[in-house]
Amino acid sequence: MTSYRGSESNGRLSVVYSFPHAIGAPGIGWTAWNQVTELVAAGHEVHLVSASVARPIPGLASDRRVLQRGRVRIPHRAVGRDRAFAFHDRIGAELVRRVRPDVVHTWPLAAERTLRAAAEVGAPGLREAPNTHTAHAYQVVAEECARLGVELPADASHAANAAHLAREEREWAAAAAVLAPSDAVARSFVARGHDPERILRHRYGARSDGAPAAPRRSDDPPVVLFLGRVEPRKGLHHALRAWAGSRLRDSGRFVVHGDPIPTYAAVLAPLLDQPGVEMRGFTRDPGAALAAADVLVLPTVEEGSALVTYEAQLAGCVPLVSTAAGAYLDDGVHGLLHEPGDVDALRAQFDLLADHPEEFARMSAAAAAHAPELSWEAAGRSLVAAYRAAIARRGGAVHAVAE
Structure with missing residues (x-):
């Protein structure tokens, strides 16, 4: 396939997508895999450069694997993370100059050269923001840890790292826009002085197995689930404190799936030792x-x-999530929101479940009916809309793609 400057005659975009980790791996690798998969499924021409591939994506226009030889995936630590990211960035920049795409999509810590190359060829270079502004994240997490007396491991993802923050600031400066998957992310960038016009909203999604949501038996005790990393940032301590004073504690179960970091485990221990709480570990x-x-x-x-x-x-x-969770829902319709750290509000929500389970049955049905808007297919449409907005703001024309 070749691309050339032309009009938006067929609606098909040429995209260079740069992801400096194993695409398809758990975490952000799964997010990136779904984004690229939906772009390909929608008929767009996608040139992927990744560190390696944990889960293949058929139909790519090109597929460059920077840290993979055959089936062997080379870990970043084998060459040094910073060196690996820098090498990935150079490869991404070379690909942009060769392909001259309509849009360039990058991820943190391996994007600066690639974004500058996008500007050189007249394509909007976009930088994914999978979390809030990094300085904001560092500050919020540090304050929460200080309140708890918890020290994060030096290699924790949200432990302050001045060099990484400086690199990300250069990436944001080089980008035509930042891709924000939630209002919480968008607000954090604006609060740190970023131009709101350079923040493009899109969203993430989920994949359904096609089976309808199982109805809950009314005679079963209500089950509250915490599922995720057990670290101060996720706020499990707030939920357990809310549980301790709620009426749900006497009639329900609180199931925790995840493994706590050692310094946080000591804080959680007395909170976990209360009626109804079950620590299950990773699932x-x-x-x-x-x-x-x-x-x-x-x-x-x-x-x-x-x-x-x-x-x-x-x-x-x-x-039942905080406004910082970036959930795609309407408060009181598909779920309930509370401000971060508001234990009283969360306790009231637990009490509501204890006293009025029919309200939760209504929200459960509404959440399940919300499924089409929560899909990765819908997220893909949102992402393409952000791409087109970036192209329009740059005043560029979309390439027509010739077979």
């Missing part, structure tokens, strides 16, 4: 955990747009 089947629960609690203090909040709704599991 390889989050879908089953969601299907068995009535509500998902995620009182996070900092987040991008937690995929588990999408997955919960598909399972008919009602999200």
Whole structure:
């Protein structure tokens, strides 16, 4: 395939997508895999450069794997993370100059050269923001840890790292726009002085197995589920404090799936030792955990747009989440929101579940009916709309793609 400057005659975009990790791996690798998969499924020409591929994507226009030889995936630490990211960035920039795409989509820490190359060829270079502004994230997490007396490991993802922050600031400066998957992310960038016009909203999604959400038995005790990393940032301590004073404690179950970091485990120990609380550890089947629960609690203090909040709704599991979780829902319709750290509000929501389970049955049905808007297909349309907005703002014409 070749691309050339022309009019938007067929609606098809040429995209260079740069992801400096294993695409298809858990976490952000899964997010990136779904984005690229939906772009390809929608008929766009996608040139992918990734560190390696954990899950293949058929139909790519080109597929460059920077840290993979045959089936062997080379870990970043084998060459040094910073060196690996820098090498990836150079490869991405070379690809942009060769392909001359309509739009360039990059991810953190390996994007600066690639974004500058996008500007050289007249394509909008976009930088994904999977979390809030990094300085904001560092500050919020540090303050929460200080309140708890918890020290994060030096290699924790949200432990302050001045060099990484400086690199990200250069990337944001080089980008035509930042891709924000939630209002919480967008607000954090604006609060740090970014031009709102350079923040493009899109969203993430979830994949359904096609089975309808299982109805909850009215005679079963209500089940509250926490599912995720057990670290101060996710706010499990707030949920357990709310549980301690709620009427639900005497009639329900609070199931925790995840492994705590050691310094946080000591803080949680007395909170976990109360009626109804079950510490289960990490699960390889989050879908089953969601299907068995009535509500998902995620009182996070900092987040991008937690995929588990999408997955919960598909399972008919009602999200009780903080406004920082980046959930795609209407408060009181598909779930209930509270401000980060508002234990009283979360306790009142637990009491509501204890006293009025019919309200949660209504929200469960609404959440499950919300499924088409929560899909990765819908997220793909949102992402393409952001691409087109960036192209229009740059005053560029979309390439016509010739077979």
